[in-house]
Every structure is written in structure tokens, then in C-alpha cells.
Amino acid sequence: MPSSFKILGSGAGPGAPSFFCDCPGCREARDNPASARTRSGALITTEQGNVLVDAPPDLRAQLIRERVTRIDNVLLTHWHYDHFGGLGELEYYVKLERKEPIPLFLPPSARAQFAAAFPNLSEVFRVFSWAFNLEYRFGDLGITPLPAEHGVETAGFLVKSPTKSLAYFPDTAGLSTATARILEGVHWLVCDATFYGENWYPNSHMSVEQAIELGREVKARHTVLTHLAVHYSQPATSRELAAAVAPHQGVSVAHDGMVIEL
Template identity: 40%
Template sequence: MTDHRFTFMGTAAGCGVPSFFCDCPACEEARADPRLARGDCGVMVRGERTLVIDTPPDARHQLIREDVRRVDEVLLTHCHFDHIGGMGEYEYLVQLVQKRPLPVFGSAEALAGVNGEFHYMDYCLDEHVLAPFDEHVFDGVRYTACPVAHAPGTYGYLIETPSTRMFYASDTAALPPETAERVRGCDILAMDATFWKRNWSPDAHHSVQECIEEGLALGAGTLYLTHMCLHYDEPITMAELNDYLRQYDGRVVAAMDGMTIEI
């Protein structure tokens, strides 16, 4: 049985932490301590082979940080820039090393977005449409495309190994009922926690508080907060956020870039 490792490649909302334009306490904290910096959201699952979910603009730096030399498949959550902006980095992997089109899976909307932005890469992407709740098995792991509440065609992925059920949804508001039932009782849930307190976009994102409320109601064994902005509505530093999370006795964790979980 292959052991698999799930790595948070990036854990920020689109503007990253620190944002180049921002001098809030959260950004200043990350400037002072680069370990607290966050790149745009993406994750990696490694076993005998390597799969990434999303190709954020920071992809090259994230892959170098994790000493990744090849990527065998890509799953897409959706086609917003902060999730596909690094797709161009993979053209050279195909051209110079792998010498075969890179398999890319996602909704019809996500793939259409990639084709619009990266039309010049049509020769090196082997695209596959996933319909809602389609399953895809790769390297001994089952991935189920679960619709979430964000842009049209956005998926979270139920990730199942022989020992672990995990759900990853980087961008979502309250989960649609069928998806919620599919992921109830997961060992691990990693979910959108974009806002602190006031949610500017309640139809498309969670706040930290809303993520925790839904995640615990779904019976998640451990809940990882991701896609965090930390700027809005009140800036919050990681020191303050970790202090807030102590009340959950380790069941709720603020994910960090590079954090790895055995699954």
C-alpha cells in the first residue's frame, strides 16, 4: 500500500500575505517572519506519483520549495486567476522533460477558463471534463468532484485513500446539501476561511467563524482553515488567530504553506 502525503502548497486568498500594497498588522507580521507568509491556494498529493490541485501564480516557487521535479496530473477547482495563473509554468515541464501532454481534470467551466487564458498551451494539455460527483482514481487515491458554492463549475474534492477520507474545498460558502452529506464525518476537512469576522462575500466564501461552525457540524475529525486573507474585516495576526483557535483543543488548525499531512 502506497503512503500518500497531502501538502498545502499555498494557503492564502488571492492577494496573498503579505500583500505588496498592504501594511496591516497581519502583513507586517509576515514581513517580519517569512515563515508566516502565504502564497495563493493549491495543494499536492504525493505517493509514487504526484498530483496537484490548482496551479496558482506562485506555482514555480511552491514547487521549488517542496523539491518537486515532476507533476503527473492536475485537478482544477475553478478558473479564477489565483488558482490557474501558474499554468504557464507547466509548459516547460511538458516541452523539456515529460514529453507528453499533461492530464488536466476539471469542470467544463474550469477547462474553458484555462483554454481562454492559456490558448497557446493547447498542444501540451490533455484535458478531461469532470461532471458533478464524477470519480477519478490516480495513484491509488480516489478523487470525487463535489460542487461547492462559489463561481459556476467550482469543485471541492473528496480525497479517499485506504486509511483516510479528506475533503478539500479552497473556495466555498456553505456547502450545497448533497456535497455536505457526501463529506460528513471526514477524518480531515480543509476548507475556505477567507474572512475574519465580517464576510464580504457570503455567497462565495466562508469567514473563519463560519468555516469552523460548518466543519464541526459536519463532524470533521480535524478541520484545517485555508484560503485565508487575514486582512478583512479586521486584520488579525497569526499569533492572535492561533490564540483564538486554542479553544478547539487542536481540532481546528490554521493551515500554513508547506504543511504536510499523512493520508
């Protein structure tokens, strides 16, 4: 079985629908669950097991939806609630089924925050710090944390199979020259496109337009827009977003459950 990269969630922090909101995007997501967006995370499957990238608060529902029955490693991009809030969902998997701690790779600066936030999970995870620019091997895949631009210490992950490369940068405001150079010619750039039109947080996120431009700059063969806020200065539905993106060749909008073969 070839390795694959599955998008568990394609939404930003609020998720879509947001329980408190009745905007066109949330209404669409409520009426048509296929356009709902849970918080951002991904599952990388390899011949030697599954690597979870981020643990969004929706993790339990995501794993059930995708019929995932095992997690062998967890990598976090950064310590923001929409990316770590679901760590506790793995407690009973470890206690009842796996019966040994899961290796959890955190940003070095997040180890103290993890210990303070989840003292009850010290036996659920074996905690490591990832290091930027160091390649970690999982089966026949190499996964390298690269610096993202997001205020707090944040990685994007470059995933390399023997034949394909994929860069996952769910939270970043553009890329440093050094990171962009490493990503040049990547097969898949799966990246932050939190906003559409006006970018409310230009120092930590990108807009759809900026993400498309970034894909062009690094000469990505495919650009997949993810971490979508759904809430914009000018409201837009997922359907309108897809129509706006359609003229751009090689660009697509992520959806929950989307799979990319590696």
C-alpha cells in the same frame, strides 16, 4: 511510502504579504516568512505519481520550495485567477523534461476559458472535463469532485485512501445539504476560512468562525482552515488567528508546506 496531501499555499487571492499593503498581517508576513501565505493549492502524492490541485500564480516558487520534481496530473477546483494563474509555469517542465502533455482536469464550463486564455499551452496539457460525483483513481487514491458554493462552477475534492478521507474545499460559502451529507465523518476537512470576523463575500467564501462551525456540522475529525485573506475588517496577524482558534479542539490553521498523511 504512504500517500500525502501537502498544502502548497494557504492564502486567498491577494497573498500575504501583499506588495501594496502594510497592514499588521502583511507586516508580520514580511518580517517572518514562515507566516507568509502564497495563493491556495495542494499537492497529493501517491505511489503512482503526483496530483496537483490548482495551479496558483505562485506555483513555481511553491514547487521549488517543496522540492517537487514531477507533476503527473492537474485538477482545478475552478476558474479563478488565484487557482489557474500558474498553469503556464508547467510549460517548460513539459517541453524540456516530461516531453508529453499533462492530463488537466477542468470544470466543464472552464474549457472554453482555458482555450481562450492559454492558446500557447494547447500542447502542454491534455484537457479533460471533470464530472461532479464521479470518482477518479490515482494510485490507491480515489478523488471525487463535489459541488461547492462559489458563484462560478466550483468543485471541492473528496480524497479517499484505503484508510483515510480528506475533503479539500478552498473556495466555498458553506456546503449544500447533499455535499455535507457525503462529507459526514470525514477525517480531514480542509476548507475555506477566507475571513475572520466580518465576511466580506458571504455568497462565495466563509469566515474562520463559519468554517469551524461547518467542521462541527459534518462531524469532521479535524478541520484545517485555509485560503486565508489576512485582510479583515478588524486586522489580525497569523499569530492572533492561531491563538483565537486554539480553544477549538480538532481545528487548526493551515500554513504553506503543511502535510497531512493519507
